Amino acid sequence: MRLLINNLAVFQEGDSSNIPIMFIHGFPFDHQMWNKQVSAFKSSCFCISYDIRGLGESPAGDGQYTIESFVNDLEKIIDELKLEHPILCGLSMGGYISLRAVERMEEKFRALILCDTKSEADNNETKLKRAAGIKRINNEGIQKYIADFVPNCFAKESIEKLGQEYISILDRSMNSDPIGVKGCLLAMAGRTDTTEYLSKIKIPVLVLCGEKDTLTTPDTMKSMAGKIKGSEFTIVPGSGHMSAVENPHFLNEKIKSFLKKIIS
Numbered sequence: 001m002r003l004l005i006n007n008l009a010v011f012q013e014g015d016s017s018n019i020p021i022m023f024i025h026g027f028p029f030d031h032q033m034w035n036k037q038v039s040a041f042k043s044s045c046f047c048i049s050y051d052i053r054g055l056g057e058s059p060a061g062d063g064q065y066t067i068e069s070f071v072n073d074l075e076k077i078i079d080e081l082k083l084e085h086p087i088l089c090g091l092s093m094g095g096y097i098s099l100r101a102v103e104r105m106e107e108k109f110r111a112l113i114l115c116d117t118k119s120e121a122d123n124n125e126t127k128l129k130r131a132a133g134i135k136r137i138n139n140e141g142i143q144k145y146i147a148d149f150v151p152n153c154f155a156k157e158s159i160e161k162l163g164q165e166y167i168s169i170l171d172r173s174m175n176s177d178p179i180g181v182k183g184c185l186l187a188m189a190g191r192t193d194t195t196e197y198l199s200k201i202k203i204p205v206l207v208l209c210g211e212k213d214t215l216t217t218p219d220t221m222k223s224m225a226g227k228i229k230g231s232e233f234t235i236v237p238g239s240g241h242m243s244a245v246e247n248p249h250f251l252n253e254k255i256k257s258f259l260k261k262i263i264s
């Protein structure tokens with residue numbers, strides 16, 4: 001079911017009396033990247049996914065975003081849906097949002113699943129890359145920018161294997177509002193570093209990283225997991241940065257056993 005909350009497209013599946021799990025997508029994608037997780041968990045969990053402001057079906061508005069404003073959006077959805085201690089599951093930019101949300105209001109959450117993401121803020125080189133991306137979108141249009149960015153998010157073999165599914169993901173990203181995409185680039189460039197909070201996290205954490213992820217590498221993620229007491233770290237075989245799409249079966253099994261442990 002599609003809802004509009006705070007002008008954001010929010011999607012809920014499953015019985016609202018089950019444990020809520022919120023899926024937060026990466027950049028420059030939309031909630032549909034979680035389709036295979038929602039299908040797998042909707043019979044046991046109350047699954048909520050949404051389009052981050054400016055992406056997918058959520059209008060861009062003025063494009064003036066920060067990770068802080070994205071966390072405000074997340075909080076608004078939790079409050080509107082009256083979700084009791086949801087489990088947060090974020091991939092990449094969705095992970096940046098999740099980590100800051102946990103740093104800001106950990107008591108609201110039951111557990112955290114971090115896929116292909118990191119706690120460090122952008123270094124100068126990455127900030128300059130974001131600036132170059134914005135310039136490119138302004139000068140050459142969104143499609144050229146997306147056509148270069150998106151293939152780097154997938155392992156080469158996955159692009160071939162996914163075929164039409166990959167093309168649909170790419171098409172949806174290409175149709176994004178340039179104001180929204182530029183707003184997300186600025187939000188990511190301006191985000192805070194959440195590394196210091198990692199050792200203070202008390203809720204259970206599962207960390208998953210694609211074996212072939214070149215954007216947030218297994219080494220980076222393993223070191224992040226090492227800073228989170230009691231966290232579980234797993235490599236997703238054959239996957240690039242988009243583990244939820246590239247190896248959904250493996251990811252779902254890992255999430256399933258994590259949920260079993262934290263719920264029982």
Ligand code: MLT
Binds near residue numbers: 091094188
């Ligand atoms: C994402 O997948 O959300 C982005 O690659 C994150 C980033 O560019 O830092």
